[in-house]
Amino acid sequence: MVTTVSSSEAPRHNKSRTTEFFDPQPTPRSELPDPRETIERLALIGCEIIAGIRPVEQIGRWVTEDVYRVVAERSIAARRNRIARGESTKASPLIIVGLTVVTEPSDGVVEGVSLIRFGQRTRAVCVRLEGLDHRWRASALALL
Numbered sequence: 001m002v003t004t005v006s007s008s009e010a011p012r013h014n015k016s017r018t019t020e021f022f023d024p025q026p027t028p029r030s031e032l033p034d035p036r037e038t039i040e041r042l043a044l045i046g047c048e049i050i051a052g053i054r055p056v057e058q059i060g061r062w063v064t065e066d067v068y069r070v071v072a073e074r075s076i077a078a079r080r081n082r083i084a085r086g087e088s089t090k091a092s093p094l095i096i097v098g099l100t101v102v103t104e105p106s107d108g109v110v111e112g113v114s115l116i117r118f119g120q121r122t123r124a125v126c127v128r129l130e131g132l133d134h135r136w137r138a139s140a141l142a143l144l
Contacts, residue, residue: 027131029107035129038062038136039112040097043125046071046141047095047116050078063138071141093119110136 042062048054049071056072063071098115105111108131116123128140 024132024137026108027134029104029110029131031134032108032131032136035110035112035136036100036102038129039102039110039127040100040114042127042138042141043100043114043116044095044097046125046143047118047123049075050143051093051095051118052079052082053095062136063141067138067141074143098122 042059045054045059045062049056049059052075056068056075059071060068094117096117098117100112100114102110102112110129112127112129114125114127116125124144126140126142126144127138129136130139131137
């Protein structure tokens with residue numbers, strides 16, 4: 001018996017399986033390094049980008065596309081404000097990472113808050129890390 005398939009019928013393979021294969025793969029917590037250092041480093045780098053000390057491209061490897069876009073937009077807005085006030089990046093404040101608190105809501109997901117001394121102010125930087133492809137990637141980064 002010969003079965004014929006008309007050209008209008010779609011092939012019967014699962015497209016989502018090939019897409020899922022190439023998507024970032026979740027990694028369990030046991031296969032990931034200590035998240036505290038990554039949280040503190042991302043908090044420092046994020047503040048330095050907003051202060052104009054560091055280019056936004058340096059954070060790209062450690063964050064998702066959405067986080068990168070938000071940090072880039074904030075960096076541009078901060079730069080415009082500095083120009084309007086007549087400040088330069090050479091007079092940027094000293095940034096010091098203080099206390100960091102880390103929680104693990106589920107396997108492969110870590111949320112942390114770092115207190116940052118940013119000039120004369122102390123601010124909080126919240127970071128959500130997800131284990132993807134055997135490394136941490138920030139899926140949320142907020143400077144409060």
